[in-house]
Amino acid sequence: MIDALMNDREIRRAAESARPGDEPVQTLARAAWSVIAEPGDGVAGALIAQLGAAEALRFGLSDESFGLAEKAVQDGRRRWMPRAHPRAVRDALRGAAEVGAQVLLPGDADWPSAVDDLGDHAPTMLWVRGEASHLAATSRVAIVGARAATAYGDSVAAELAGDLAAGGTMVVSGGAYGIDGSAHRASLGAGGATVAFLAGGVDRAYPAGHQQLFERIRSSGAVLSELPCGAAPTKFRFLARNRLIAALGAATVVVEAGWRSGSLNTAGHASSLGRPLGAVPGPVTSAASAGCHRLMREYDAVCVTNAAEVREMLGIDAAPTADTDRTDPEQVRLLDALSTRTAHPPVELARLSGLSVERTRALLGTLSLEGTVKQEENGWRRART
């Protein structure tokens, strides 16, 4: 197939104009893999890692019996063959050119190397609309959640995303209705960068109602997909897409999620990648928070209530730990015994507090230095605050 692609002048020219100055063979080989393999196809990933994209294509689609090919590759070949048509690659490149989508390959300056942590399940390439340069942001967080979000979830997502984006953290999400949309919108509103990973081609607005949101995201961030233009978002592709959101975020925060929400899938990917996972709690009476509570119970997700705690997960800064409460039990006992109106002698205060007279005198000394107690003619009383 790679030879057929290289020998077709029109297809070759499309690859050259997609990446001016670059050898078209890489572009064509990876575009072909993007077309013939479903997202996260580990056999394709392993072949590409071993042989390079072009040679993997030659080997993977060969009719010849290599004998040495493992069963996994033979099975893969049977999956890939039904889709291996040069015209499908041509359509993908043509579709990308029509909407001005960029072809991003591993190793490119803007390639988000965080997704390479997916190993054989890393994307073979990315189709990008917007500013690919944002993908190289050093501080990145995934904020995801239920489509059927409540007003509470939407407002918390917006507050978290807005705060984080304003602080220079790029917000990654899935472009869906509900939590995803609120996170993207608040990031944009805060003048920050945001990235939406789609489950279908970047030429399609899915959901359609987010057409304008995607336009805004493209102007201060990026809309991207591992699937070629024209590809439909299927349920499987939504699940596969979630691994990219989890991989691109240095941490994942789930804001609202039903008991079986797809966000739990994203959370699972974050966990298996060893990325910190956070969940926003909500009322136990709200079905929209049930998945978040489940993440805390079953996936060891950290309870996250504000942007500072998310930054703490990202290792950016620590949460404030101011705690100036009085905790010395003897001081508490003595203060219990002191009156603000009537002064008592130390002996009486000792009896009331159950402390020794000596200890009472010592503590009164300390507390009077603080200005907490006052000495009068008849003894000590608590200062009014």
Added chain:
Amino acid sequence: MIDALMNDREIRRAAESARPGDEPVQTLARAAWSVIAEPGDGVAGALIAQLGAAEALRFGLSDESFGLAEKAVQDGRRRWMPRAHPRAVRDALRGAAEVGAQVLLPGDADWPSAVDDLGDHAPTMLWVRGEASHLAATSRVAIVGARAATAYGDSVAAELAGDLAAGGTMVVSGGAYGIDGSAHRASLGAGGATVAFLAGGVDRAYPAGHQQLFERIRSSGAVLSELPCGAAPTKFRFLARNRLIAALGAATVVVEAGWRSGSLNTAGHASSLGRPLGAVPGPVTSAASAGCHRLMREYDAVCVTNAAEVREMLGIDAAPTADTDRTDPEQVRLLDALSTRTAHPPVELARLSGLSVERTRALLGTLSLEGTVKQEENGWRRART
């Protein structure tokens, strides 16, 4: 002092009528400790453990210089002496008799041995109004929380306590306004047993507005304190009382708590006793839930959303784990490709799903046995559900 108490005929008679048929010396010695030592006085506890209550009293209050006494005991003596008056013990016993409070000593059949886990900080005795027999319940949970509870917190506390009490679990709390009150009330409403630990004497209703609630608790549970009748509830005693709630509960659940709520103190006691700790999540926008979220973040509290999850903490039964979602990725991909209206041949389904034709045929076989897909003249379609 113990001799002075035994030699005072009136006091001795009070002890005998408090525990008919029992040697009065134990009753008097422990009542004296209840009067002279503040709750949780570890030096008193250690002395009693070593010498027995009566001998500990003799040694602890002796004017003689034993020489061998450690500094801790000398300090203790200085705390205890100002309160060591026989009339204070007499008043305690008299006050108990007036309100019908029972004197419960370690080793009694109804003594809640769980509190002995506090070691030297265990109570020297308990003053009980109501049915002491409930204290020996095998299934016990502490449900506590903020006085300034919200309607949400009150209703969750009531639901948890009602469910648990109805299932035979005794609910332990502190008799305060807010969460405590809701937990007690719901336990009573469910016909279950509940126990309130007070920070002052059991002859006082504190808070006064819970006078009637305490009466109801006494009729199907117990109101108890380690402090003698007449003792005022001080801030220190509230904190000390919390250790008894945590110790009596086999697990502690905090329903609502502000950032610095006293309930966090109860939670800390539960943790240091190695008892499971649960916290109920709430909206991150609610200050009344901030302490619960803090417990999850900083004290490793388990997120608890219903009574079944509390029972799981108590080891009574496991939470349901029904999960019949379809998780096989190949099945998901094939189902994505299938239409409910148009039948497709396996070759076409293979192309759409990215699976091999062979695998597609095998999966169609499995799914048709389930009734999920139907074969027609032109191929396969998804069955309507």
